[in-house]
Amino acid sequence: MYRITLLATSLTLVACQSPAPLDSSTGADSLESTSSTDGYGSAGYDDPYFPLLGNGGYDVEHYRIVLDVDVATNHIEGFATIDAVADEDLSRFNLDLSGLEVSGIRVNGESASFWREGQELVIVPAMTLSANTPFQTTVTYSGMPEVVPLPGLPIPGIGWMHERELIITMSEPTGAMNWYPCNNHQLDKATHEFEITVASDYVVAANGILNSVQTRGDKQRYHFVASDPMATYLSTVNIGRFDVEELVGPNELPLTFYFPPATKEEIREGFRRTPEMITTLSEWFGPYPFECYGGVVAGAGPPAALETQTLPVYGGKSPGIGVQIHELTHQWFGNSVSFESWRDLWLAEAFASYAQWLWTEKTGDEGSIVETVERYYGYLSEAEHELMGDPGVEHLFGLGVYVRGPVALHALRLEIGDEAFFGTLKAWTSTFKNSAAGAKDFIALAEQHSDRDLAEFFEAWLYSSELPAIPAMNLPAPKAEEPEG
DSSP states (O other): OOOSSSOGGGGSOOOOOOOOOTTOTTSGGGOOOOOOSTTBOOSOOOOSSOTTSSOSSEEEEEEEEEEEEETTTTEEEEEEEEEEEESSOBSBEEEEOOSSEEEEEEETTEEOEEEEETTEEEEEOSSOBOTTOEEEEEEEEEEOOOOBOOTTOSSSOBEEEEETTEEEEEOTTTGGGGTSOBOOSTTSOEEEEEEEEEETTOEEEESSEEEEEEEETTEEEEEEEEEEEEOGGGOOEEEESOEEEEEEOGGGOEEEEEEOTTOOHHHHHHHTTHHHHHHHHHHHHOSOOSSOEEEEEOSSSSSOEEOOTTSOEEOSSOOOHHHHHHHHHTTTBTTTEEESSGGGTHHHHHHHHHHHHHHHHHHTSSOOHHHHHHHHHHHHHHSOOOOSSOOOGGGTTSHHHHTHHHHHHHHHHHHHOHHHHHHHHHHHHHHTTTEEEOHHHHHHHHHHHHTSOOHHHHHHHHHOSSOOOBGGGTBOOOOOOOOOO
16 A cells, blocks of 8 residues: 555654564454443454454445535535444444534434444444344435544545545545444455446546446436455545546456546556556466456545555556556455454555566566565665564554565565465465455465474564575675664
């Protein structure tokens, strides 16, 4: 995510944190929703970085989001219908929602009482919901979405963003709750559909397949259906004056791209290489995991890109091939297979960055991958950086994840060999497709495919503040500085 080109955050050198042991009981693999009491669904999954994200007591199966959008004023009005299954008897439960005005809630067709506690929308249904029983919640709401601030990002905030005649949505990690009520954590993926009504001179782009466009006077309603399970932070709705270009990818995969009319032809040509990119990445990582793909070139907005599922959004300046490869790789790493905890963001970003290095070596654009790794290793040896496996909230998108991460993957490749390395990647994307997994799961797969104990290797790269050596490349660990005095 957030390719603020090799990130603006990388320009600020940050202090390393204390190492977290690999077998820590507070690691990602122990993450689950907090147990509720007295039939109250918990207000969060206790994610170590964002403890209030997500809600316990139920699993969402499907979101239907119906909005009428005034682009000029950034005013939205409509409702979200949430189909879920209760995990336990629930006398009340929570959804995540930031800002906006809720005018009514119905649960299974009956009016429900509710109140707000910060980002928590607390709902009390007319009757207790029985365990293992499906239920439906409809929240009617309106307002002007305000971005959700996020420490460590050099942009005002995340979520639904408005700029003149453009709306884009980039929500990683917490922003989805600024435009629809949701169970806002990747541990609870669900299918989505979007019915967005706008003035007829605008075009809507959203996740999934465009099912229909209906004209209603001087407005049009766009209906998108995303049939693959999706984390809420990967959902997106974008509205602007776009040109639409449709292509066909490998295995008849539908590809749809949205460009501002002034987009240069060389940028459009870059996106026309997407079928080639998908073919290559599928050879490395396994079959492309979703029903469609595409992209939105905003031509404005924050200088960042996000791997929103099946439809990455590219803000700011027009994106190059490297950024496109990065966001495409996320469809396997981060989207189809999500990380259980935000502490384990490297399970998405390290692979997306490493794929860029693999691609430039394949195409000969920037020299060999050995030269690339040596260059970044040298940079890391001089730059103080956060832990790859526990970067902290304020440095979530910093050097430890985006630079040390791909260097560590190359070190792993040298450690276990190409067959075991790429076998591990394909096993990862197939074993945990449409779900989430943690660091211990990846380590176990790597050990299985290499038939080696890799605990010491991963402990050093993930949780040690020291930069390990890479013997196969003759890259020694940096020498410790002599203490002063």
